[in-house]
Amino acid sequence: MRSKLLIAAMLASATMGVGAVETIKVGVVAPLTGPQAHLGKDIENGARLAVDAINATNPSLGGKPVQFSLQAEDDQADPKTATVVAQKLVDEGAKGVVGHLNSGASIPASRIYSDNGIPQVSPASTAVAYTHQGFKTTFRLMANDSQQGKALGQYAVKLGKRVAVVDDRTAYGQGLIDEVVKAVKAAGGEVVGREYTTDKSTDFTAIMTSIKAKKPDVVVFGGMDPQAAPMVRQMRTLGMKTHFMGGDGMQSAEFLKLAGNSAEGAIGSSPGLPLEKMPGGADFTKRFGEKFGKVQIYAPFSHDAAVVLIQAMLRAGSAEPAQYLPELGKTQVDGVIGPIAFDDKGDLKDGPVTLYQVKDGKWQAVETIGGPPAK
Amino acid sequence: MDVLLQQVLNGLILGSLYAMVALGYTMVYGILELINFAHGEIVMLGAMVAVTVLAVLAALGVPVPLALLSALAAAVAVCVSTGVLVERVAYRPLRNAPRLAPLITAIGVSIVLQNLAMIVWGRQYLSFPPVLDIQIYEVAGATVTNVQILIVAVAAVTMGGLLVLVRRTRLGRAMRATAQNREVAGLMGVDVNRVIAATFAVGSALAAVAGLLIAAYYGIAHYNMGFILGLKAFSAAVLGGIGNIPGALLGGLLLGVIESLGAGYIGDLTGGFLGSHYQDIFAFFILILVLVFRPSGLLGERVPDRA
Known part of the structure; x- marks a missing residue:
């Protein structure tokens, strides 16, 4: 008891x-x-x-x-x-x-x-x-893809008028590239090729060969770093010296590690400010x-x-x-x-987008587009 | 630039990789009539071990050829012991069980190996150390690199070696005998268990070589890289006629070229209705056609030298 x-x-x-x-x-x-x-x-x-x-x-x-x-x-x-x-x-x-x-x-x-x-x-x-x-x-x-795609598209046209795009057929990749295509056309550029891959592929030689034949100035990829890294490597081994750009999915430390020397010169956008x-x-x-x-x-x-x-x-x-x-x-x-702060849809108000380029094996901020006014 | 030639070249290189992996499926099937679904994971293990060893040796400043050979040796050692162990633990106890049981076990082994690799190496991608100085050559309007030439050369040499092994050596004769009839071969004094273990060892060694080449070519290795690769290589083996060694070679090369041409031209052929991510449609459509008209694959007759 x-x-x-x-x-x-x-x-x-x-x-x-x-x-x-x-x-x-x-x-x-x-x-x-x-x-x-x-x-x-x-x-x-x-x-x-x-x-x-x-x-x-x-x-x-x-x-x-x-x-x-x-x-x-x-x-x-x-x-x-x-x-x-x-x-x-x-x-x-x-x-x-x-x-x-x-x-x-x-x-x-x-x-x-x-x-x-x-x-x-x-x-x-x-x-x-x-x-x-x-x-x-x-x-x-x-920042959403409309803001990000616009920034990428405008920057791509600054680098060259002939733009080829690749997306990985996910909601992210496809949505981003749709916005890039709109922005490229609006800025007076031409979309010379659109190719597709998946978010599990590692071999892009075939689509890059087709793209190479269309002689673009810039290739923009909508997808993540595990695809972006081998893609840029394979572009370089096919002898393409074209600019390579992508969204936040490839603007990562992992991309630098995986792409090695081929990463040099690649441009990636990322919503938000640079970490530093x-x-x-x-x-x-x-x-x-x-x-x-x-x-x-x-x-x-x-x-x-x-x-x-x-x-x-x-x-x-x-x-x-x-x-x-x-x-x-x-x-x-x-x-x-x-x-x-959020707008009435739940989007971040004045979401900034930053463009980075790989220089000496590091991502370095080149330009921030949009964002709240500096204090 | 010659686009067609470049696409065929791309396809042949991809195809050589498929063919080397397909051999592993076909050898085991030939001798045991077992589809060893874990074979793709053995390739993954080979790639992961090779990349890890190479990264350590490269950091220590070991000369590149020596580092590459040590990485290959380590990959072969790990793959062969894993392959033989898997056979001993997972397949041999089920050798006389209904055919579905070893198939399910094979899928189980594949999941176990994948998760083990995830625990050992983590979830990140490993990158192939930049030890190979990539040279680009122009050939008749297409580009090839030294790594691609290396892949085709190594694939040709290992597959040639395999054919000699199966057709000219004592072990090869024992393999062919076991493939024809296990019981009778056993009665004739062939140590069937040893021959089957040797088959797994040879297939796994090929997988290790393939793993190293794949990691070198794509520059990355990852714990779940073996799954899709295994599926494609298995399809290549079926296309060529599973159980048949030249068939695996033919199937691998064909699948590679078809995929490459498919990805390169499907968009133009369908007016943009189907994009290049539908490349597998071509490959599997042709696989289905072959299976409808030649159910045993392109070269898949029950030829005496299947192993």
Whole structure:
């Protein structure tokens, strides 16, 4: 009898201990396996850094102390898997989601979050369609592809009038290249060839041979670094000296490593400011470096996505999505990436796009287009 | 520039790589009637080991030819021991089981190897160290590089060596005997287990060579590179007639050229309706045609020297 009482007392104190600090679950979704796993891990680590830092400040919601826990899910960069893990996060009670990486994953998943009223802040999806579906729960922290494609297209025409384009047939690659094509035509250039590949290919000699025959001045690729690197290598071995450009999917440290000498001179755009020019860039690089190593691309964005979500909860004094969603829309934060505010669609207001070129084996910023006026 | 010639050249190089991998499928099928789906992963292991060893040796300043040979030796050692181990652990206990069981096991082994590689090397791409000084040559309006010439030469030499092994040596005769009839070969004094292990060893050694060449050609290696490669090489083996060694060679080269021409011309042929990412349609359409009219593949008769 006595031992039973003791156990009951222990149980009671244990549950009280748990009840004292409530844990609020925030999801982070990105491809954690497969060819883009390094980029997905970048997103997970960025968000983790933010959550750990906030937890260390002993946050409270409506006067009660809380801790935030991050639940990482792997969408394998696959639209079908994205909906499965989105449903899983909803079912397991996530109050907000940082993700996904790929537009092709973010878009189908956004419907599930929207149906369940869960706010989603994507650190990386740039397809225009993502925030233009009429959902109140979709936000992003990157300039979209319309802004990015325009910047790439205009810059391409400055380098030469004859432009060839390649896309990897994902929502991201295709959307970006559609915008590039529009911008090239608008700027008086000519699209001399359009070729396609997939996000799993490694051999591009055939399409590059066709493109070479059309004698372009610039080749613009819409896709990710695992394809961009072998593509530029194969261009060079085919004896093509054409300029090579691409979007944020290839503007990474990984691209430099994989493409080696062939990377020299390649031009990549990236929404947002260069890491070293971000207001919180130096500090972030240091803090991130201590825990996880080198920033690929997206870590500052996923960090700020988690911050924006959690701060909206703290301002609303509630982690209930219906309560804090209006606060999220009203966000005015100076994040690592710069000033963050959303327009009525959930897009980042005045999202800047920066163009980089590989010089001496490093990405160096050449030009920033758009962005909030300098302070 | 001659586009057609360049596309055919591109295809032949891709095809030589497919052919080397296809040989591994075809040898095992010839002798065991087992489709060794893990073979693509053995190629991946070869590429990963070669790149890792090469990166270490290059950083230490070892001369390039010596570093390349050591990388190749390490890749062959790892691939051969993995191949033989897989046969011993996963396939031999199931040798007399219904045919579906080893097939499923093979898929399982493939997943295990892929995940092991992910644990060992992580999820990033490995890059092939820039030890090869790439030279570009102009030949009749097309370009070839020294690496591409190396690929074709190495592929030709290893495949020639394989044919000599199978047709002229004692082990080759034992392989052919085992392929014809395992029980009878055993009764005639052939150590069937040893011959089957040797077949896996030879196939895995070829896979190691292919892995090194692929990593050198594309400049990258990754833990899931073996999957699609294995699928294509398997298709090449079927196209040529699975179980037949010259068939794997022919199938590989054909598949490479068809893919290359498909990717190069499909957009123009269909007026932009189908883009170059539909290149596989060509390859698999021809595979289906061949299988409809010649179900055993192009050279796939039950010829006595299949191994």
